[in-house]
Amino acid sequence: MSITLRRSVLSWLLAATGAATQAGGVHSGSMGSAAPTPHPHMGMGMGTGMAVGSMQPFPNAQYAIATRPGQIGMIVAPVMLNGQGPFRFMLDTGATRTVLAASTLAKLNLKPDESARVSVVGVSGTTVVATVHIDTVDSGAMHFRDLTAPVLEGAFMKGLDGILGMDGLNGMMLSANFAQDRVVIRNAPRQAFSSYALMGRFVSQRLLMVEGTINGVRTQAIIDTGAAHTLGNAALLATLPHGGAPPAKLKGQMIDVTDASQPGTAQRVAEMRMGNQSIRNLTVTFGDYQVFRTWGLEAQPALLLGMDVLGTLADFTVDYRHAQLQVLAWPGPNS
Numbered sequence: 001m002s003i004t005l006r007r008s009v010l011s012w013l014l015a016a017t018g019a020a021t022q023a024g025g026v027h028s029g030s031m032g033s034a035a036p037t038p039h040p041h042m043g044m045g046m047g048t049g050m051a052v053g054s055m056q057p058f059p060n061a062q063y064a065i066a067t068r069p070g071q072i073g074m075i076v077a078p079v080m081l082n083g084q085g086p087f088r089f090m091l092d093t094g095a096t097r098t099v100l101a102a103s104t105l106a107k108l109n110l111k112p113d114e115s116a117r118v119s120v121v122g123v124s125g126t127t128v129v130a131t132v133h134i135d136t137v138d139s140g141a142m143h144f145r146d147l148t149a150p151v152l153e154g155a156f157m158k159g160l161d162g163i164l165g166m167d168g169l170n171g172m173m174l175s176a177n178f179a180q181d182r183v184v185i186r187n188a189p190r191q192a193f194s195s196y197a198l199m200g201r202f203v204s205q206r207l208l209m210v211e212g213t214i215n216g217v218r219t220q221a222i223i224d225t226g227a228a229h230t231l232g233n234a235a236l237l238a239t240l241p242h243g244g245a246p247p248a249k250l251k252g253q254m255i256d257v258t259d260a261s262q263p264g265t266a267q268r269v270a271e272m273r274m275g276n277q278s279i280r281n282l283t284v285t286f287g288d289y290q291v292f293r294t295w296g297l298e299a300q301p302a303l304l305l306g307m308d309v310l311g312t313l314a315d316f317t318v319d320y321r322h323a324q325l326q327v328l329a330w331p332g333p334n335s
Helices: 102-107 290-294
Strands: 004-006 012-014 025-027 050-052 074-081 084-091 099-101 113-121 126-139 142-152 162-164 172-177 182-187 198-203 207-214 217-223 248-255 261-274 277-286 302-305 315-319 324-328
Touching: 074 162, 074 182, 084 102, 099 102, 102 142, 113 142, 217 261
Parallel strands: 004 113, 084 162, 099 142, 217 302
Antiparallel strands: 012 248, 025 277, 050 182, 074 084, 074 126, 099 162, 113 126, 126 142, 172 182, 172 315, 198 207, 198 324, 207 217, 207 261, 248 261, 261 277, 315 324
16 A cells, blocks of 8 residues: 655756746844854754764855855755665755665665555655665664655756655754754754744644745745745735736746646745744745645645755754744844
8 A cells, every 4th residue: 555755845947047046035134143153052062963064165065055146055964774875865854754766776785665655745746656675774863763765766866865854853953054064963952942933833744834924924834945946825926916017937847856847937025034034035936736735725825945045044943843943044234
């Protein structure tokens, strides 16, 4: 019997031009006045966690890869599989399951089990894939035993050995510091963050959703580090003024993890507020994406916040014990 992998990863926009390729700029609000240095909660040097990466120059980042003009960022972690590795996995807060690239199986002398197939639900489509059994999966303080993982292949897996989903992060804390090129997975403290962290809730198992505002309209935002671009639903698009002109059509297609494609409509958003942080001039790609129906969010303004925006932060942390998000923008000129 197949099971459904409800996930929204890798909503890459191919051949998109104009506003759709530009990342939203993140500017400091009242909580962004601190310099972009590691926070105490990141657990650097603590025995329960593992700091991934080193103090590398910004352009050569390998782990917390920032979004810059012409480049969408990514969060990467080294992962040990059956005691071998490390393998290069993308950290995807929009994935409910950890998956392996088909090319990784040969390195482990494993074969996919075609008799144990699962359904993978992407942003727009669904596909059925084989699975593979892994005895151990280790990254930082996260440890799997006897993991059955879907096996994926395609252009979106280029340069990656797999995708690290949120199925192993119950009670954990994930921190990505783009200023220091560091990613940390550690056990979350018993106490929640201080009052300036954003309280959220989990949808579809471990997908964190927080509330923000777009042009003053309350909007639900799914934090998805596996999405290249930020996607919005029709209910959100209906709240935005078009200035007398229709929104620009993308020339390219949105391709999801299932290889399904869907055209999008690009619209500039003047400002999004998340707590005390202001995200200005971001571009949202709107469409009738299946994933919003999967989450039950088709009737209210909602978006999937991708790496075009998240990668412009100095750092952010997701607490999977307390369903909290903490973000820190780079200091602005008025900080």
